[in-house]
Amino acid sequence: MCRLALLVLVATLVAGCTSQGGHRGDDLAAYVAAQKRAAERLTGEGRLVEALARWQSLLPVTDDDPEIIAAMAALNERIDTRVGDYRRSASEARQGGDLKAAATWYQRVLALRPGDEQALAELRAIQS
Numbered sequence: 001m002c003r004l005a006l007l008v009l010v011a012t013l014v015a016g017c018t019s020q021g022g023h024r025g026d027d028l029a030a031y032v033a034a035q036k037r038a039a040e041r042l043t044g045e046g047r048l049v050e051a052l053a054r055w056q057s058l059l060p061v062t063d064d065d066p067e068i069i070a071a072m073a074a075l076n077e078r079i080d081t082r083v084g085d086y087r088r089s090a091s092e093a094r095q096g097g098d099l100k101a102a103a104t105w106y107q108r109v110l111a112l113r114p115g116d117e118q119a120l121a122e123l124r125a126i127q128s
Contacts, residue, residue: 032058039071048079049112079112086112090122099126 039054052075058068090105103126109119 028061032062036067043071043075048075048082051075052079083109083112083116087118090119094122094126102126 035054035058039051042048042051042054052072055068055072055075058065062068086105086108090102090109093099093101093105103123106119106123106126109116110123113119
């Protein structure tokens, strides 16, 4: 009797796990779709770092989806372009003697690339 009850219990648990598996897949697909939409919206709003974080959050659950990899590469390229533009503006401001503007441009670099050693060094030099 105990064996039969145990077998029924195990069969019930297995059946429950199997039926929930489909829901988990649906939930995951809905989550991925929502994150992609959010990343695209953030990109459109110019919130590139936040958009990149959304795309990156999908990597562990999507097995290196080519769409995600391509979106991340495009965002990194846009961020790198902005960082370059901000560095040039900072340099021009510094050369022109406008240290406050230069500091603001370097802070913008750090907003896009937190921990950027060059921007941190330039800020330290300006503030000393």
